[in-house]
Amino acid sequence: MNKRSLSVLSIAVLLAVSLSGCDQSVQDPNTMFSEQHKDPIKELEITSNIDRSKFKYKQTFYVPIYSDIYTDRDNRKVLLSATLSVRNTTLKKPLFINKIDYYDTAGNLVKHYLKSTIELPPMATLNYIVEKEEDKGGSGANFIIEVEGLDDTVTPVIEAVMIGNFSNKAFSFSTQGTPVIHD
Incomplete structure (x- = not known):
């Protein structure tokens, strides 16, 4: 893999991680710790x-x-x-x-x-x-x-x-x- 492909992949991973952090339902402990995650x-x-x-x-x-x-x-x-x-x-x-x-x-x-x-x-x-x-x-x-x-x-x-x-x-x-x- 060349450096450019690695940079694009790194940016994509960082973007995916940061966007998943915006989902309140994922971060809410009341949702995380419930049996059905609701x-x-x-x-x-x-x-x-x-x-x-x-x-x-x-x-x-x-x-x-x-x-x-x-x-x-x-x-x-x-x-x-x-x-x-x-x-x-x-x-x-x-x-x-x-x-x-x-x-x-x-x-x-x-x-x-x-x-x-x-x-x-x-x-x-x-x-x-x-x-x-x-x-x-x-x-x-x-x-x-x-x-x-x-x-x-x-x-x-x-x-x-x-x-x-x-x-x-x-x-x-x-x-x-x-x-x-x-x-």
């Missing part, structure tokens, strides 16, 4: 109309998320990754999730995660990852999650698990979703 939220979206007149349970939850914390040495910030987990604890009834919104420390909306309601089957879990590099939330970040169900036996378990490392030490901790009382 966004778990999009897979659960309901496209038809929902008869909400049958719903007897509706609740909003506040879930604290720490996208960073400070260490005791020089007030250094340590970035964390978080996994939001919404679990349907019933054996036979679906849980409907209407809202998953992510807010920063100042209370500003960072992202709406849902475009439409999703249906979480009985005993199913929706896990969603907030990457370590996503530092818009800050130390006081949170999710607001709104759920509905046929009755109050469809009460979900909502948690977040944060992991990180500092120096040569790794750590993790979790938070619980708290029902929001509407005024």
Whole structure:
């Protein structure tokens, strides 16, 4: 192979690699780590109309998320990754999730995660990852999650698990979703 052919081949390989890096679905950990390599939220979206007149349970939850914390040495910030987990604890009834919104420390909306309601089957879990590099939330970040169900036996378990490392030490901790009382 001559030098010109090698240069053209090198450029083609570099172009292919850089273009594949532009595909968000390939880089999204929620897609990469799902079994079918599909966004778990999009897979659960309901496209038809929902008869909400049958719903007897509706609740909003506040879930604290720490996208960073400070260490005791020089007030250094340590970035964390978080996994939001919404679990349907019933054996036979679906849980409907209407809202998953992510807010920063100042209370500003960072992202709406849902475009439409999703249906979480009985005993199913929706896990969603907030990457370590996503530092818009800050130390006081949170999710607001709104759920509905046929009755109050469809009460979900909502948690977040944060992991990180500092120096040569790794750590993790979790938070619980708290029902929001509407005024």
